[in-house]
Amino acid sequence: MKAHKLLMFTILLAPGWTLAAGNPRLTIPDFTALSKKASDSVAISLDSSLLGMAAGFLDDSKPQDAATKEVIKGLQGIYVRSYTFDHDAAYAEADIDAIRKQLTAPGWNQLVQTRSRKTRSDVDIYVMLDGKQAIGLALIASEPREFTIVNIIGAIDLDKLHKLEGQFGVPKLDPDAEKPSSVDRKK
DSSP states (O other): OGGGGGHHHHOOOEEOOOSTTOOOOOOOOOOHHHHHHOSEEEEEEEEHHHHHHHHHTSOTTSHHHHHHHHHHTTEEEEEEEEEEOSSTTOSOHHHHHHHHHHTTSTTEEEEEEEEETTTTEEEEEEEEEETTEEEEEEEEEEETTEEEEEEEEESOOTTTGGGGTTSTTOOOOOTTOOOOOHHHHHO
C-alpha cells in the first residue's frame, strides 16, 4: 500500500519505554475465518522473548543484521496482520473500526490519516507517547481487497525504525517504489 510509505517521513520522535501512558498493545481480533477466505495472509506475533530469539539468528558481522538487532533490542513486541482477497468487501469494516476505536484511548496520538475516495483506501498511523517518548506504534491500512495492521511496542527509536522494513512482517516503506498493479501481482 502506498500509504505505508508515509510512515518514515512523518515520524521523528525520541526513543523511550515506560508504562505511565497506558498499554500500547492493541487487541487485534481473531481473523482465523478471514485467513481462510484470503488469497494471501500474514499473521506475526513476536513478544519480547521471541524477538530476542529472532535476534539470535542475526549475524552481527552483517551491517543490516547488526542495525536490525540494535532496533529490536528495546522492543517488547511486533504484531502484524495482513490479508489480501480476490474480491471486494471480503472483510467487515467493523473489524478495522474496532482497532481504530482502541486508538482513541489516552496516550495515542494520530500522526497520519489519509482517505482516498478514488482508490477507496484509508491509512491511519498512531504513536503512543509517554511524555516525549514513543512507546507504541500502530498502522492501519485498508483497501477494498486488502488490509494491514501493524502494532510495535517498546522503546521505539523512530529514526531507526526503517531498519525493520521487510523484516518481522513490517512492510517496506520505500518512498520511490510504486505499488505493483494487479496484473503485476498475479505474475
